[in-house]
Amino acid sequence: LAKTTQPISMDSYEGQEVNITCSHNNIATNDYITWYQQFPSQGPRFIIQGYKTKVTNEVASLFIPADRKSSTLSLPRVSLSDTAVYYCLVEPGGYNKLIFGAGTRLAVHP
Amino acid sequence: DVKVTQSSRYLVKRTGEKVFLECVQDMDHENMFWYRQDPGLGLRLIYFSYDVKMKEKGDIPEGYSVSREKKERFSLILESASTNQTSMYLCASSPYLGQGGEQYFGPGTRLTVT
Numbered sequence A: 001l002a003k004t005t006q007p008i009s010m011d012s013y014e015g016q017e018v019n020i021t022c023s024h025n026n027i028a029t030n031d032y033i034t035w036y037q038q039f040p041s042q043g044p045r046f047i048i049q050g051y052k053t054k055v056t057n058e059v060a061s062l063f064i065p066a067d068r069k070s071s072t073l074s075l076p077r078v079s080l081s082d083t084a085v086y087y088c089l090v091e092p093g094g095y096n097k098l099i100f101g102a103g104t105r106l107a108v109h110p
Numbered sequence B: 001d002v003k004v005t006q007s008s009r010y011l012v013k014r015t016g017e018k019v020f021l022e023c024v025q026d027m028d029h030e031n032m033f034w035y036r037q038d039p040g041l042g043l044r045l046i047y048f049s050y051d052v053k054m055k056e057k058g059d060i061p062e063g064y065s066v067s068r069e070k071k072e073r074f075s076l077i078l079e080s081a082s083t084n085q086t087s088m089y090l091c092a093s094s095p096y097l098g099q100g101g102e103q104y105f106g107p108g109t110r111l112t113v114t
Helices: none
Strands: A009-013 A018-023 A032-038 A045-050 A053-056 A061-064 A070-075 A084-091 A104-109 B004-006 B010-013 B019-025 B031-038 B042-051 B054-057 B065-070 B073-078 B087-094 B109-113
Touching (some): A018 A104, A032 A061, A045 A061, B019 B087, B054 B065
Parallel strands (some): B010 B109
Antiparallel strands (some): A032 A084, A084 A104
8 A cells, every 4th residue: 555755844935836745655556646735624625636747727736757656736826825734645546545644734924 | 516514513522432423425425434633643544435335444443333324424433432532533425436536525523532
């Protein structure tokens, strides 16, 4: 089962681009990589998901190198409201256990 | 919008009590999940269910059981609550597994066992 490792915390300033990297050395062929965002006193919320190369939506981009042993969530031009915990999840292709990383606490400063 | 609701936001129980946490989703999703969340440990999967009456153990099933009698409802049961089960409990649902399906989370139940 693939486990994930991500930085415990990061700091940034409004308007900057933030990149959070997740390591998943044991990722399997069928696994997807998913990122969630969580605000205090709320459940996590889906941000983006990918299998390989690059995925972009209105909120973020996800970069996955060819070996898929890591992935990087990119948040363009962050604002104060992006202050949250970000979780990297490796999602197996079958009915297997789902694994969340410990999360990265992002603090965006004025 | 998908809605996942949990029966209580806050719950206080005594050691040894039987505790039921209820979760309901309104989008006809096949799969439902129970997680607990503790500081520094992130989310850990307790149980999940991929169909009515079907269940699979997650990473930390000890001390918990689940019930899924109807598709929209997934219950987490603490047979005899203990203080180390004080935690935030999160329920989620998803339309499918294995194809990169998004999970939709409820607001959570903060359980305190005294």
